[in-house]
Amino acid sequence: MKAIWIYEKKLQYPVRVSKCDPRLAKMLIEQYGGADGELSAALRYLNQRYSIPDKVIGLLTDIGTEEFAHLEMIATMVYKLTKDATPEQLRAAGLADHYVNHSHALFYHDAAGNPWTATYIQAKGDPIADLYEDIAAEEKARATYQWIIDNTDDPDIVDSLRFLREREVVHSLRFREAVEILKEYNHTKKVF
Amino acid sequence: MSTVERTPSQWRVYRSYHSPFDPCPPRTRYFNVPPNVLQPFQTSARKQFAPHEALRKGTLWPEYFSPYPPEARGGEAE
Numbered sequence A: 001m002k003a004i005w006i007y008e009k010k011l012q013y014p015v016r017v018s019k020c021d022p023r024l025a026k027m028l029i030e031q032y033g034g035a036d037g038e039l040s041a042a043l044r045y046l047n048q049r050y051s052i053p054d055k056v057i058g059l060l061t062d063i064g065t066e067e068f069a070h071l072e073m074i075a076t077m078v079y080k081l082t083k084d085a086t087p088e089q090l091r092a093a094g095l096a097d098h099y100v101n102h103s104h105a106l107f108y109h110d111a112a113g114n115p116w117t118a119t120y121i122q123a124k125g126d127p128i129a130d131l132y133e134d135i136a137a138e139e140k141a142r143a144t145y146q147w148i149i150d151n152t153d154d155p156d157i158v159d160s161l162r163f164l165r166e167r168e169v170v171h172s173l174r175f176r177e178a179v180e181i182l183k184e185y186n187h188t189k190k191v192f
Numbered sequence B: 001m002s003t004v005e006r007t008p009s010q011w012r013v014y015r016s017y018h019s020p021f022d023p024c025p026p027r028t029r030y031f032n033v034p035p036n037v038l039q040p041f042q043t044s045a046r047k048q049f050a051p052h053e054a055l056r057k058g059t060l061w062p063e064y065f066s067p068y069p070p071e072a073r074g075g076e077a078e
């Protein structure tokens, strides 16, 4: 498989943060380095491509790549919310434990501080099992965005988060379509 | 505490892009370049702290002393 990525120096969807609320960064980090976050999603899908039937490889490439675009949107939100905060403000936002380890740097951990781990993702080598895992991951990511949206009243960041939530809905749908494609393999004549 | 040597600043200032749409007021950033980076080899021909002061400071050499007072975070103090 040959792959090339072309980097465009802009976000997939604009990120505007209007409220100085470092507290929200602590919740957003769940989608950065959490189990159902964007890093997990990107690595899960791109890795599964090698052993999946040809017809759905392109889908995993598309969605896996888009997840990296989402990761950059989340990073932008977290960075904007924390880059100008003093240690005192970060402490008030519940980010003292982050500060002692990372200062103002971002890091791949979840909202509770657990570092990202490959145990969050799976590649079973069974196409149905892998795609069902992907569908479940999308639904969990959609739910996480809902719970984050519930925790802010900044209409601009909510706009970006609603976009990301909607993409999870679409990704789940496309993975379901991929399952349908795999079901059809039963009816095609196989040439070995 | 005893006197702090007036050595060249151990702090570097840098700025990052601040958008007019950023939610929080801008903060100037600093990072520390401790003296072990600038003078990587100890030599015996240097000025020394008095023994008791050296024990408290953690180094025998004033040139390798890197204070970190609370104000250091803002970069004003050495």
Ligand SMILES: [Fe+2]
Pocket: A041, A067, A138, A141, A167, A168, A171
């Ligand atoms: Fe997704």
